[in-house]
Amino acid sequence: MFLIRNIKVKGTIKKGRGVFATSDIKAGTVIGDYLGTILPEKEDDLSRGLYSMAWGGDDDTIILANPDKNGIHLINHSCVPNTWMHPYNGRTVYFALRKIFKDEELTINYLIGEPDEDCKPCDDVCHCGDIFCHGTQHSSEYLVDAHEKYERRIIKKQHIPRRPKSGTQLKKLSRYPKSISDDPVFVLFSNRKKSPVKIENDEFPPIKTLRCLIRETGRSLEFSKIGLTVVGIREGHAIVKT
Numbered sequence: 213m214f215l216i217r218n219i220k221v222k223g224t225i226k227k228g229r230g231v232f233a234t235s236d237i238k239a240g241t242v243i244g245d246y247l248g249t250i251l252p253e254k255e256d257d258l259s260r261g262l263y264s265m266a267w268g269g270d271d272d273t274i275i276l277a278n279p280d281k282n283g284i285h286l287i288n289h290s291c292v293p294n295t296w297m298h299p300y301n302g303r304t305v306y307f308a309l310r311k312i313f314k315d316e317e318l319t320i321n322y323l324i325g326e327p328d329e330d331c332k333p334c335d336d337v338c339h340c341g342d343i344f345c346h347g348t349q350h351s352s353e354y355l356v357d358a359h360e361k362y363e364r365r366i367i368k369k370q371h372i373p374r375r376p377k378s379g380t381q382l383k384k385l386s387r388y389p390k391s392i393s394d395d396p397v398f399v400l401f402s403n404r405k406k407s408p409v410k411i412e413n414d415e416f417p418p419i420k421t422l423r424c425l426i427r428e429t430g431r432s433l434e435f436s437k438i439g440l441t442v443v444g445i446r447e448g449h450a451i452v453k454t
């Protein structure tokens with residue numbers, strides 16, 4: 213389900229359907245809730261390749277989205293995503309990692325762990341087409357662990373309802389947060405098709421400031437006096453282009 217109106221679903225060249233912004237989306241905006249049917253995880257084997265998500269940080273239960281309905285389950289994977297996942301009262305909401313521009317495709321990192329025995333051959337090829345593409349939808353153990361720690365930290369402060377019975381269809385909640393704040397765990401990349409923000413500093417600001425600038429503007433940061441352009445932040449390090 214979507215919680216904003218300024219998006220549309222349309223076909224993409226290599227990735228099936230995708231979700232696109234019809235006007236700019238502000239950084240932090242909550243995009244939607246992952247709705248579907250609650251099932252025990254073992255039934256996920258039957259649905260491999262379809263749309264599913266863990267429920268409430270519970271490893272045994274999944275949410276299987278209805279492929280015939282529009283919703284955030286149609287957001288494609290990218291190695292340089294512009295949305296991220298956030299746990300909310302047993303659900304998973306997606307939010308804008310940074311400003312997302314009109315006509316841009318919304319993307320997320322599926323945070324699939326390292327390849328296992330189901331990956332021979334591996335179906336989880338990435339078609340994001342970015343120069344920072346890893347070629348696979350599998351993420352490093354480091355990133356998956358870091359996100360799980362983030363989830364546990366957030367879930368601790370929340371009310372998780374009892375696990376719904378298998379077969380329950382999740383419904384829209386009466387309340388959602390409007391916006392999610394930044395966290396160093398999220399992989400943050402600018403939209404490199406847009407012109408960078410020019411910054412006249414003699415020195416590099418702290419990572420926190422760089423994150424804040426990329427998040428709010430959606431753009432790369434061009435430090436003309438230093439001769440570097442910051443295009444993203446990953447694992448606490450600036451990704452630069454000279």
Ligand SMILES: [Zn+2]
Pocket residue numbers: 327328330331333334335336350
């Ligand atoms: Zn795989």
Ligand SMILES: [Zn+2]
Pocket residue numbers: 290291292338339340341342344345346347348
């Ligand atoms: Zn990729």
